[in-house]
Amino acid sequence: MTEAEKATLIEDIARQIEEAEREIARLSEEVKPIPPDRAIGRLTRMEAINSKSVAEANLRTARTRLARLQAALPRLEEEDYGFCRKCERPIPFKRLQLMPDSTCCVTCLSR
Numbered sequence: 001m002t003e004a005e006k007a008t009l010i011e012d013i014a015r016q017i018e019e020a021e022r023e024i025a026r027l028s029e030e031v032k033p034i035p036p037d038r039a040i041g042r043l044t045r046m047e048a049i050n051s052k053s054v055a056e057a058n059l060r061t062a063r064t065r066l067a068r069l070q071a072a073l074p075r076l077e078e079e080d081y082g083f084c085r086k087c088e089r090p091i092p093f094k095r096l097q098l099m100p101d102s103t104c105c106v107t108c109l110s111r
Contacts, residue, residue, distance in 0.1 A: 001082045005093055013073055013100045020066040027062060030055035068101035084108050 034048050075081045082091050086108040095102055 001090075001093070006076055009076060009096060009100055010073070012097050013069055013076075016100070017066065017069050020062055020069060023062045024059065024066065027055050027059040031059055072101040 031052055034045070034052065082093075082096055083089065084091055084105040085103045087105065089105060091102055091105050095106065
């Protein structure tokens with residue numbers, strides 16, 4: 001991996017971390033408890049509870065994604081970053097741009 005590609009990945013990871021943090025902040029507002037006496041408008045209480053459950057699942061996913069992105073940053077400096085941990089071939093740069101926390105190539109992942 002070239003230094004220019006590393007710099008691009010660092011920028012991409014930083015941008016994705018910012019997006020994940022914004023998403024976590026937004027979802028944190030959606031998962032707050034719904035007081036029983038609060039008028040909900042058109043939604044019934046059951047629909048609001050279901051929506052909250054979906055938001056909680058999305059929040060868990062966003063937190064996991066953030067942790068994986070934060071862990072990927074220091075790994076950029078390791079010699080084996082960008083290589084598949086199973087077959088040891090290079091992971092395509094476009095895949096690393098989309099998923100910088102990738103540790104396997106698509107071929108090994110699908111096996």
